[in-house]
Amino acid sequence: MVLTKEDKVLVAGLNIFKxxxxxxxxxxxxxxxxxxxxxxxxxxxxxxxxxxxxxxxxYRKVADKKIRICLKCKAEI
Numbered sequence: 001m002v003l004t005k006e007d008k009v010l011v012a013g014l015n016i017f018k019x020x021x022x023x024x025x026x027x028x029x030x031x032x033x034x035x036x037x038x039x040x041x042x043x044x045x046x047x048x049x050x051x052x053x054x055x056x057x058x059y060r061k062v063a064d065k066k067i068r069i070c071l072k073c074k075a076e077i
Contacts, residue, residue, distance in 0.1 A: 008038035
């Protein structure tokens with residue numbers, strides 16, 4: 001999930017913290033819950049599916065379309 005106004009990204013399984021929750025009546029139990037917090041966009045990198053490394057993204061124009069490419073192996077992303 002992308003939070004554009006805050007320049008943050010919510011990635012499942014990353015940046016998890018534990019939150020202690022009090023019981024609320026008979027419906028909700030109390031305990032320790034795992035929650036994930038958003039990360040700043042600058043701390044997230046794209047991984048190329050072909051070479052499997054963190055890469056920077058370049059663009060190539062093909063038939064009036066912009067296509068993202070990996071700058072290390074020149075493969076389309």
